Amino acid sequence: MEFCLVNGEAATFLLEEECYSGVAKIAEKVCGDVELVTGIRPVTRRISKTYLDEQKESEYVVLVGTVGKSSVLEKLNGRVPLDKIRGKRESFLFQIVDNGTKATLVIAGSDKRGTIYGLFHLSEYMGVSPWVHFSDVLPEKRKKLTLTEKDNMISREPSVKYRGFFINDEWPAFGSWTFEHFGGFTEEMYDLIFETLLRLKGNYLWPAMWTSSFSLDGPGDANARLADEYGIVMSNSHHEPCLRHSEEWDLVRGEDSVYGNEWNYVTNREGLLRYWRDGLQRNGKFENIITIGMRGERDSMMLGSDATLKQNIDLLKDIITEQRKLIAECINSDAPQMIALYKEVEAYFYGNEGMMDGLKDWDGLDGVTFMLCEDNFGNMRTLPTAELKNRKGGWGMYYHFDYHGGPISYEWVNSSYLPKIWDQMTEAYEFGIRDIWVVNVGDLKFQEYPLSFFMDLAYDYDKWGISNYNAPEEYLKYWIDREFGSRLEHQAKQKLETIMKGYTRLSHNRKAEAMAPETYHPVHYCEAERMLKQVKELERCLAALEVQIPNELFPAFFELVYYPAKGSLNVQKLNLLAGMNHYYAKQGAVIANDYANELKKCIEADNRLTKQLNALLGGKWNGMGASEHIGFRNWNEEECQYPVRMYVEPANKARILSYVKGDGEVVTAGGDWTGKKLVLKQFLRPDTDNGTVVILNGGREPVEYEIQCDNPGIFFDKKSGRLETRDEITVSIDKNSMGENKTFVIHYRGGNIHCEIPVRQQLPEKLKEMTFVETDGIIAIEAEHYAEAESGDGGKFEKIPEYGKTLSGMKAYPCDRTFAENEGPKLIYRIYVEEEGNYRILLYTAPANPLNQWDRVEFGLSVNGRETRQIPLIPEHYISGEPSCQEWCEMVLNQIRIVECKDYLRQGENEIQIQAVKPGFLLEKLVIVKAEKKLPESYLGPEESYYIY
Structure with missing residues (x-):
């Protein structure tokens, strides 16, 4: 039929x-x-x-x-x-x-x-x-x-009951746009927002609140009436109680106002109760989830810093009691209610264990949804305990794709990475957070991709949730097909997949707003060079794809893909170039000037891209790219600035500066008096038979150079040359024909650059598979390259593909399980070291916070079968989400937590066993370093070591 x-x-x-x-x-x-x-x-x-x-x-x-x-x-x-x-x-x-x-x-x-x-x-x-x-x-x-x-x-029933987003931090972008096109935050504009939300199978919204009042701007209550007509459940952010909007207070307050003039419950109790009653009577006829509780004016603390925890809790209990009475009086006692346990309110939730009950134990909140929040950078913190998991009223999660606050705001384009969203939101769901999911999307524009995933995950958890570890990758393919369909050829879709995955991963590693010239090291492990190569490859892919896009799809392509990808990649490139410019300028290398000029082009490209957005479709999205996004030094944009460009005045004599590629510990111009020499440590890797010396011109004129070497087993891709700005000399060896003198000299009229090639002795013949071999006192292992994995206590480690900063992540599941000591799942890593002695074992783990105020995130560590030690990831004085906590700030900006342990290793083969203990532990990488060795400075850490396979 x-x-x-x-x-x-x-x-x-x-x-x-x-x-x-x-x-x-x-x-x-x-x-x-x-x-x-x-x-x-x-x-x-x-x-x-x-x-x-x-x-x-x-x-x-x-x-x-x-x-x-x-x-x-x-x-x-x-x-x-x-x-x-x-x-x-x-x-x-x-x-x-x-x-x-x-x-x-x-x-x-x-x-x-x-x-x-x-x-x-x-x-x-x-x-x-x-x-x-x-x-x-x-x-x-x-x-x-x-x-x-x-x-x-x-259809199915949605997995999460209320699913939606929060338009926030909406100036200068969203606010400028809506005033230009709709005359403000009006019914006409919200009609577009509501329709989009419903098309995404959402049902819940926190409206814009910086300079707007949802129930007044329609005009009047037209926004609220339209939301109710469409079935949109309205609510308010964490500090806007009783259906009143943050900006409304300034419109009605005053010495002669019936509401009083102070946003202070202690001094203006009756005025505030009257204010809240009027809000409930005005909007209570619509479908809402009513925010209760209170914070201080402009989202601050209620009482001063000298107030005790008990004073704050008692005050909040009084406020909530009166608010719930008003709700019962004006609407009904069963009206859905929510309290956001955000910032200091989280402390009131816990109270003081064993001494004073917090809000979590108070029956005055029975039936109220507890709205939890991650740390504003996408990392879970408080999650429901097993005892409270199924409480009446349930649980919500307030998540962030956008944040205005410390240590650095991020409000421009998408910088959220699907594998991380998947990991954190599936963890929330498994802990029982299934009543409300709301995500801060800032201006909404340029958050379409992560928001699509967030909403589909909330709607159909069975399809995209914990049972599907490849969900992020599968979703990207689905999303590309949904948005661009059959009008793109298979090859173009592959390019699009590469771009979306590539730019979001780079942004995950370091958000555009947090990028700085010093983020990636200009030389160590060729870090900046490798990242710059990735960026340029993605830019070339984007340029090739741009010409394949049909005309009717170009606006969508520009908005969903080109602008956020090109913009993000350009900011990454801009800072990488600035870092290399600064490094080479400090060395006195004239190539610094080339990087300075490239950097200037990136600044021009950033301005040009935003102008292109503003002109698209006759200015339809004018203003949406206005958020600051380069050179943040603090959370506030007033301190933003483009990187400084450094220029080198060349020397008046011949000068060659040199270093070993990937190792910037020694830079020398070859002056005999310095005693400096270059050591090509690459050759210590068993699988390496070549290395590279980088030479840089520091003078005004090209410099002739030649290589002097009498060892028949050392070879060069060139024995002489004429250095203009930068050159590389590739060195290879034949270990069987090498003589005793494993050195060579790069000679030029200004000096002699002495170079040495250390060669390691043969490895034992029968090393086991997946044994990693030390090079120069360092072993680096990607977490997924374990030698053995053991299940335990009903759990096992699973790989989350492409999660980490460098490869992937390993996490124990079920993810809400605390495993008994020595009984949880295990990962075993094999290593080979040249010398016995004390070593530092560094675990690179995904950012993690305590999931309960009195608990810790822990893992177990055992070396060579010795007793397992329980190692905490979090220091004692740590406060998640608190900009004054340096450890937290570094963690969220660097997107990694590095935990150091010390242990004794024997000469030869060793086994390191990592055991799951507490939820929240996700391993990305291990680095083992001799105790006395200084690890070269870098952002991503050492590249993976040689291993037997």
Whole structure:
């Protein structure tokens, strides 16, 4: 049986007279989608309860209804399985019914939102993206649209009850844009936001709040009425109680105001209660989750720093008690309520263990949702204990793709990485946070990709959640197909996948706002050079893809991909070039000037890119790229500045500066009096038979040089040359023919650069597989390259692909489990060291916070079968989310936590065993270093060592 939606003419959409007005509005939007795809707009027609009795239709019709609000649907029960969605939350069925003439498509929802999701499911079927209007993703044109019985489906109930986002930090970008195009934060603008949210199968919103009042700007309550009409559940941020908005207070406060003039419950109790009562009476008739509690003015602490914990808790309990009385009086006692346990309120939640109960133990919050928050940089902190996991009222999570605050704000374009979102939000879900998920998306623009994943994960956890470790990679392919479809060839889609994965991973390693010239080391491990190569490869890929994009897809491509990718890559490149410019300038190498000029081009490219955005589609998105994003020194943008460009005045004589590539510990111009020589330690790696010396010109004129070497086993790609600015000399060896004198000299008229090649002795013949070999006192191991893995206590380590800063991550599952001592899952690593002695074992772990105030994040460490030690990741004085805590600031900016342990290793083979103990531990890399050796400065750490395989 075939249902023809469009074939020369369009099917008619039928809605009963009593259908929800919001459903009728969405039906019109879906008719607009049909027109966008086919050029033909269906009409909608209202029908009576007796429609089926009178039906004489000879046309295709789409029958839209909601269970419990549709007599027509009930008459179809049996032919359409309404009982499979009846009583469920936000579910729908989508079924073709044979009516004897032409088939009818029935879209039935279990409730208002279910019906709306069912309507938008038809849009998805036609290839219409959720971002069709907010990001200009035009669907592919089609002349005919048909469905068959294979398209019948019954939707699931959403995994998370309330799913949505928070428009925040909306100036200068979103605010400038909405005032230019909509005259402010008006109903017309929110209509676009609500539609986008519903297309994403969301239902929950925290509105913009920096300079706006949602319930006044519609104008009046038009925003709130429209939200309720669409079934959007409105709420307010953590410091906006009782349906009043932050900015409203300044509009009504005053010495002569009935509300008083002080946002202070101690001195203005009656005024604030009156203020909250009026807010509840005004907005209580709509569907809301009411924020309760209180913070100080402008999101600060309520009482002074000299107030005790008990004074703060007692005050907050009094406030909440009175607020809940007002809610019962103005609405009803069962109205959904939420308290955000954010910043210092988290301490009030815990209280003082064994001495004073916190809010978590107080029955005055029974039935209220506890809204937790990560540390503002995407890392979980407080999560429900097993005892509280199933409490009445449940749990919410306030997550961040955007943040305005310390140590550095990030508000520009997407810098969130899907593997990390997946890891942290699946952890939240497994800990029982399943009632509310809300994410701070800042200006919303340029957060489309991570937000799509966040919303789909919340809607269908079974598909994208903990059972699918490859979910981030699979989702990227799905997202590319959804947004760009068949109009891109397979090769172009591969490029797009490379770009999306590449730029988001680089941004994960270091956000654009946090990038600085000194982030990546200019020389050690060729770190800056390797990163610059990655950036340029991605830029070339992006440029090649740009010319393959069909014209009708270009605006969507520019908004969803090009601007955030190109912008992010350019900021990465800008800072890498600045770092190399500064390094070479300090050495006196004239190539520093080349880097300075390249850096200037990057600054110009940044300004040019934003102008291109502002001009797109006749200025449709003008202003959306206005957020500061280069050179943050603090959280506030006033201190932002472009990197300084350094220029070198060349020396008036011949000068060659030299160093070993990847090792900047020694830089020499070859003056005999310095005693400096270059040691090519690369040759200590068993798998390496070549190395490189970098030479730089420090003078005004080119310099002639030659290499002097009498060892028959040492070879060079060039024995002489004329150095203009920079050159590399590749050295290779034949160990079997090397003589005793393992040195060579680079001679020029200004000096002699002495170089030495150390060669290690042969390794034992029978080293076990996956044994890593020390080089110059250092061993580096990527976490996934363990020798053995053992399950334990019902758990096992699993690889999260591409999670880490360098390769991947290893995490123990179930992720909410605390494992008994010596009984948890284990990873075993094998290493070979040249000398016995004391060594430092550095574990590079994903950022982690205590998941309970009185708990620790721990792992077990055992070397060579000795007793397992329980090692904490978190220092005693650590405070997550607190900009005054240096350890936390470094962790979130560097996207890594490095934990150092000391142990004794024997000469030869050793085994290091890592055991899972407490939740939150995710291993990315191990580095083992001789106790007395200084590890070269770098951002990513040493590259992985040679190992037997």
